[in-house]
Amino acid sequence: MPEWLSPEYVKQLLADYQLTDADAEALAAAAASLTRTVAGFPYAELRQLEPPLRSVPPSP
Amino acid sequence: MSDELHWLSIAELAPLLERRELSPVELTRHYLERIQRLDGQLNSYQLVMAKAAQATARQAEEEIGRGGYRGRLHGVPIGLKDLFEVAGVACTMGSRILAECVPERDATVVTRLRDAGAVILGKQTMHEFAFGVTSENPHYGDVRNPWDTQRVAGGSSGGTGVAIAAGLCVAGLGSDTGGSIRIPASFCGIVGIKPTYGRVSRAGALPLSWSLDHVGPMARSVTDCALVLEAIAGPDPRDPSASSRNVPSYTSDLTGDVAGLRLGVPSEHFFELVEPGVVECVRAAIGVLESLGARLEEVPVPHAPHAQMAGTAIMASESATWHAEWLRTRPDEYGRDVLLRIRQGLLVRATEYLLAQQMRSLIQADFTAAFARGVQAIVAPTLPLVAPRIGKTFDKGGPFDLAPRGVITRTTVPANLAGLPAASVPCGFSDGLPVGLQVIGPAFDEATVLRVAHAYEQASDWRLRRPPLAG
Numbered sequence: 001m002p003e004w005l006s007p008e009y010v011k012q013l014l015a016d017y018q019l020t021d022a023d024a025e026a027l028a029a030a031a032a033s034l035t036r037t038v039a040g041f042p043y044a045e046l047r048q049l050e051p052p053l054r055s056v057p058p059s060p
Numbered sequence: 061m062s063d064e065l066h067w068l069s070i071a072e073l074a075p076l077l078e079r080r081e082l083s084p085v086e087l088t089r090h091y092l093e094r095i096q097r098l099d100g101q102l103n104s105y106q107l108v109m110a111k112a113a114q115a116t117a118r119q120a121e122e123e124i125g126r127g128g129y130r131g132r133l134h135g136v137p138i139g140l141k142d143l144f145e146v147a148g149v150a151c152t153m154g155s156r157i158l159a160e161c162v163p164e165r166d167a168t169v170v171t172r173l174r175d176a177g178a179v180i181l182g183k184q185t186m187h188e189f190a191f192g193v194t195s196e197n198p199h200y201g202d203v204r205n206p207w208d209t210q211r212v213a214g215g216s217s218g219g220t221g222v223a224i225a226a227g228l229c230v231a232g233l234g235s236d237t238g239g240s241i242r243i244p245a246s247f248c249g250i251v252g253i254k255p256t257y258g259r260v261s262r263a264g265a266l267p268l269s270w271s272l273d274h275v276g277p278m279a280r281s282v283t284d285c286a287l288v289l290e291a292i293a294g295p296d297p298r299d300p301s302a303s304s305r306n307v308p309s310y311t312s313d314l315t316g317d318v319a320g321l322r323l324g325v326p327s328e329h330f331f332e333l334v335e336p337g338v339v340e341c342v343r344a345a346i347g348v349l350e351s352l353g354a355r356l357e358e359v360p361v362p363h364a365p366h367a368q369m370a371g372t373a374i375m376a377s378e379s380a381t382w383h384a385e386w387l388r389t390r391p392d393e394y395g396r397d398v399l400l401r402i403r404q405g406l407l408v409r410a411t412e413y414l415l416a417q418q419m420r421s422l423i424q425a426d427f428t429a430a431f432a433r434g435v436q437a438i439v440a441p442t443l444p445l446v447a448p449r450i451g452k453t454f455d456k457g458g459p460f461d462l463a464p465r466g467v468i469t470r471t472t473v474p475a476n477l478a479g480l481p482a483a484s485v486p487c488g489f490s491d492g493l494p495v496g497l498q499v500i501g502p503a504f505d506e507a508t509v510l511r512v513a514h515a516y517e518q519a520s521d522w523r524l525r526r527p528p529l530a531g
Contacts, residue, residue, distance in 0.1 A: 014406055014407075017391065019403075023403070034404070035412065041370075052418065053414065
């Protein structure tokens with residue numbers, strides 16, 4: 001797990017959010033899972049996108 | 061007639077109401093009595109607006125009586141997922157946090173239904189903040205599937221799906237961010253369509269995820285969905301994302317004819333990790349379409365396997381933005397599952413969010429390529445499974461040893477990311493529970509999606525089955 005995703009760091013980072021240790025652990029695990037999956041995205045194809053970003057379908 | 065009133069479709073009710081052979085007041089009373097009698101076991105209504113509904117029904121009766129018939133929704137009882145704002149009525153979004161939130165004006169779609177003369181029966185229960193697929197709700201109780209009350213309704217528009225399936229309203233409005241119209245439609249054995257992004261205004265519909273939220277109709281028949289869609293679709297100055305495209309007639313193409321139509325069948329992802337009983341129903345339904353003259357061909361959708369995680373990154377980030385203040389000040393008022401999912405958005409890095417948004421373009425390109433080669437719609441399972449048991453949706457199980465919560469959206473979310481119209485139509489039963497066929501079309505071609513769904517519906521008789529609890 002990347003260091004920035006440790007439960008301790010998550011709790012520090014989100015200090016305003018009243019996290020319990022269990023909350024921080026669950027969030028760290030969920031974030032690590034997401035990071036791993038996004039790392040599996042096909043970067044070569046994403047880099048070739050033109051336009052690079054379109055958040056909604058093309059306008060008719 | 062009153063024993064059967066609640067199973068009549070809009071298309072069947074409309075001529076009776078127009079010719080004054082049926083009173084909107086009588087029809088509304090019939091539905092209110094059914095809700096009173098049956099909904100205790102189903103929990104599909106968050107709030108029944110009995111007085112307002114009766115007043116609207118009386119007004120409809122008077123108008124029709126003096127020749128002021130407005131059209132096929134006039135006097136028809138309809139339900140609303142409890143995230144559509146109705147002036148003066150609490151809009152909870154299935155949450156405790158918004159329990160006292162009373163909007164001052166109607167959502168645009170509510171105004172349009174009122175203009176069409178519809179009678180709004182009430183606000184319907186849902187998964188908290190629309191961020192879940194089961195409608196198990198810690199604040200207002202679990203919504204129960206009328207085919208088996210130990211099973212989930214699906215979500216997040218679960219109350220609307222259940223109420224329609226059980227004959228507690230004629231049709232309703234849901235919202236769909238990752239599948240929330242099609243999931244309860246499939247689990248409850250009804251029809252639902254998520255239109256193209258921008259086809260229906262979202263003004264006054266409380267958001268889950270701005271770039272993925274869609275509003276659409278749910279009903280017991282494809283024709284009824286088409287009729288409601290015609291009423292609510294179109295440009296809206298209150299919603300800049302609403303398209304200015306004209307709204308065509310969605311009912312005129314519902315001929316049952318799909319001869320010569322080219323239908324794509326995904327060659328990957330959509331049939332993987334799908335329960336065998338579901339695959340059997342969906343393959344049989346596709347066979348029926350072929351027997352009606354549709355031409356089938358395999359289409360690749362190579363990026364669809366990335367859709368679920370891209371959807372998760374986008375939904376979590378956008379919802380965490382909307383919820384930011386409450387996450388800090390009122391975390392104890394959220395249900396556990398929803399709190400974790402929304403909080404997850406606080407940890408999605410900007411680069412991850414943007415990569416997820418970019419993934420949408422690749423998924424859109426998959427579909428665009430399929431349509432560019434001449435396929436007019438794509439058919440696939442709506443969901444990989446039938447309705448799981450309440451309280452067991454985080455537990456691994458089934459033929460692939462997967463938790464239902466983890467797989468339910470894998471076949472629905474691609475159409476959200478691509479912004480394409482997608483419908484679910486009942487196509488059979490597995491283990492006694494409904495299965496849905498998904499039909500996905502090109503952007504703004506709801507007419508073809510509905511045409512395919514309607515042709516299949518008319519060639520089958522699943523729509524005639526009634527859940528055991530429906531009285």
